[in-house]
Amino acid sequence: MITIQAVYVLVGALFVVFAVLSVRDAANPRRWTTGLFWALFALSFLAGDLLGDLGNGVLVLSMALIAGFGGLSTGKVATSTADERKAGAASRGNALFLPALIIPLVTVVGTILIKGIELPGLSLGPWVLVAPYFETKQATLISLAAGAVAATIVALAIFRQPLASPFQEGRRLMDVIGWAALLPQMLASLGAVFAVAGVGKVVGDLATQFVPGDNLLIAVAVYCVGMALFTMIMGNAFAAFPVLTAGVGIPFLIQHFGGEPAAVAAIGMLAGFCGTLMTPLAANFNIVPAALLELKNRNGVILAQIPTALIMLAINTMLMYALAFR
Amino acid sequence: MLTLLGVAVVIVGFALRFNPLLVVVASALVTGLAAGMSPQDVLAAFGKAFNENRFVSVAWLVLPAIGVLERAGLQERARTLIAGIKAVTVGRLLLAYMFVRQITAAVGLISIAGHAQTVKPLVAPMAEAAAELQDPNITEDEREKVRAMSAATDNIALFFGEDVFLAIGSILLMVGFMQQSGIEVAPFELSLWAIPTAVAAFFVHGARLLLRDVRAKRTPAK
Numbered sequence: 001m002i003t004i005q006a007v008y009v010l011v012g013a014l015f016v017v018f019a020v021l022s023v024r025d026a027a028n029p030r031r032w033t034t035g036l037f038w039a040l041f042a043l044s045f046l047a048g049d050l051l052g053d054l055g056n057g058v059l060v061l062s063m064a065l066i067a068g069f070g071g072l073s074t075g076k077v078a079t080s081t082a083d084e085r086k087a088g089a090a091s092r093g094n095a096l097f098l099p100a101l102i103i104p105l106v107t108v109v110g111t112i113l114i115k116g117i118e119l120p121g122l123s124l125g126p127w128v129l130v131a132p133y134f135e136t137k138q139a140t141l142i143s144l145a146a147g148a149v150a151a152t153i154v155a156l157a158i159f160r161q162p163l164a165s166p167f168q169e170g171r172r173l174m175d176v177i178g179w180a181a182l183l184p185q186m187l188a189s190l191g192a193v194f195a196v197a198g199v200g201k202v203v204g205d206l207a208t209q210f211v212p213g214d215n216l217l218i219a220v221a222v223y224c225v226g227m228a229l230f231t232m233i234m235g236n237a238f239a240a241f242p243v244l245t246a247g248v249g250i251p252f253l254i255q256h257f258g259g260e261p262a263a264v265a266a267i268g269m270l271a272g273f274c275g276t277l278m279t280p281l282a283a284n285f286n287i288v289p290a291a292l293l294e295l296k297n298r299n300g301v302i303l304a305q306i307p308t309a310l311i312m313l314a315i316n317t318m319l320m321y322a323l324a325f326r
Numbered sequence: 327m328l329t330l331l332g333v334a335v336v337i338v339g340f341a342l343r344f345n346p347l348l349v350v351v352a353s354a355l356v357t358g359l360a361a362g363m364s365p366q367d368v369l370a371a372f373g374k375a376f377n378e379n380r381f382v383s384v385a386w387l388v389l390p391a392i393g394v395l396e397r398a399g400l401q402e403r404a405r406t407l408i409a410g411i412k413a414v415t416v417g418r419l420l421l422a423y424m425f426v427r428q429i430t431a432a433v434g435l436i437s438i439a440g441h442a443q444t445v446k447p448l449v450a451p452m453a454e455a456a457a458e459l460q461d462p463n464i465t466e467d468e469r470e471k472v473r474a475m476s477a478a479t480d481n482i483a484l485f486f487g488e489d490v491f492l493a494i495g496s497i498l499l500m501v502g503f504m505q506q507s508g509i510e511v512a513p514f515e516l517s518l519w520a521i522p523t524a525v526a527a528f529f530v531h532g533a534r535l536l537l538r539d540v541r542a543k544r545t546p547a548k
Contacts, residue, residue, distance in 0.1 A: 004381065008380060011380075011383065011387060041383075044380065045380060048380060055373065056373030056376055057370050057374075057376075060372060061369065064348065065348075067347050069348075079397055080398075085401070085402045087399070089400075089402035096399060097448075099395055103388055103391065107438065108435055118492075138381075140437055141384050147388075148388045151388075151395075152390050159395075161397060161398060165393070165394050165397055166390035168393075169389075169393025169394050169396065169397050173393050174389060179346075183346055183347065184382045185380065186347060186351075189379060190353060193354045193375070196371050197329055197357045197358060197363070199332070199333065202327065202330055233333050241496075241503065245504075246507065250507055250509070262516050262519055266517075266518075266519035267519060269489065269496050270523045273489075276485065277481060277482065277485065283346070284382070285481045288441060289477035290477070292441055292442065293474070300473075301478055301481070303474065304471070305482065307534060308482055308530055308531045312526065315526045319522050319523060323522065
């Protein structure tokens with residue numbers, strides 16, 4: 001059976017190649033530490049389950065120290081010139097979009113085949129000829145990996161690119177992302193440490209103190225703004241939701257003021273998403289794209305989002321006040 | 327209250343623009359020590375979570391394919407395509423992308439787009455090409471803002487679209503947590519309550535995008 005482990009082996013193998021290419025790249029002023037960084041990332045994917053908790057801790061600490069103290073540098077990839085790309089774009093035309101569409105197509109079709117669809121009015125079981133061979137829970141990630149491999153092969157074949165180019169180009173993009181590549185996983189781990197240490201309970205108790213028992217609008221605002229603020233601290237709304245809902249949402253909005261539970265929960269979560277748009281701790285959404293798009297200001301994406309996020313936070317507060325308490 | 331020391335480290339560390347990786351390590355250490363854990367325990371808890379969250383990094387697998395396509399001229403083709411459409415503006419282009427991204431996310435197709443898959447190779451170059459049409463003497467700063475807005479539009483469309491879908495992670499989390507607290511909510515109700523916000527987000531962010539076009543018209547080439 002193909003499980004998420006197989007996908008991890010694939011990611012690990014890719015990082016092994018990045019590590020070797022980095023070390024061999026004499027144009028990279030920090031080629032040894034850059035190579036070591038990708039080698040450690042590879043080790044995590046290939047053998048993470050064998051290292052033990054403390055072993056994994058030492059591994060991630062080493063990676064953070066290498067990248068945090070400037071050990072990562074970009075190398076020189078023999079890629080195509082600007083003129084070659086222009087000529088390629090002109091001769092290949094819209095066919096260039098085809099492989100890019102393979103990734104989402106395979107992801108969606110694969111997920112449906114492995115998992116089926118369950119919607120009101122539309123129900124489709126998994127495809128019995130394929131489904132038993134895959135880990136159902138990880139259908140999306142397995143399909144995404146398959147789509148990425150398929151797109152690479154198709155692109156190599158129809159555009160006749162060098163066989164080494166997926167690895168060289170992948171390394172080029174990975175080098176551009178640099179330390180930001182590690183941040184999403186590290187922030188998820190920080191969230192786990194926060195949870196073990198009981199940060200959520202302290203914040204929940206703190207928020208509870210601010211809720212007035214006699215003013216519904218302020219109580220709603222404390223919940224919604226609290227969701228956004230705590231989401232900004234934790235980096236994702238999923239961590240903030242249980243804390244604020246247990247401290248404010250359920251005892252005050254639902255039990256005391258008699259709010260409709262589904263409306264309180266749903267709109268509360270969306271108020272949290274406004275916080276996600278405003279924090280560098282949501283690295284996947286805010287910091288990684290800034291690196292990918294080569295923005296000089298690493299908070300550029302956040303700055304673009306803040307006006308929309310603040311207006312939406314006000315709107316969510318109003319919506320909850322108007323819709324949940326009728 | 328001592329527990330919140332680690333939170334303070336994060337806020338101060340990010341505000342002073344220290345390297346985020348070091349800030350995260352410092353915060354984890356401070357939080358754990360303040361909660362009475364030994365350094366080894368903190369390191370182990372951190373390592374365990376790091377290993378369990380490897381799935382977050384699986385998305386890097388799309389980079390080789392995107393890189394090969396860029397090598398073959400994908401970004402240049404995306405630019406040419408946009409430059410051939412007379413009526414195109416940054417605002418209209420991103421509004422159209424937002425619409426498609428929000429609708430597809432609302433029916434659960436969240437992985438069909440993203441920063442690596444669509445924004446970097448397609449949307450951002452297209453938006454830059456549209457910005458060039460609006461102002462041929464566009465500054466590098468303005469280009470960066472256009473790219474940043476492309477990524478921002480993807481995030482906003484995704485966040486305020488995905489919760490309309492029943493089987494998304496956040497909906498399942500809400501159902502599970504409310505159930506633990508003795509309150510039954512159906513996924514369908516939750517997704518229904520996400521619709522007003524989804525519509526509002528489309529109009530709010532859409533208005534911002536179109537206002538950018540108005541501003542671009544008012545300050546023509548210097």
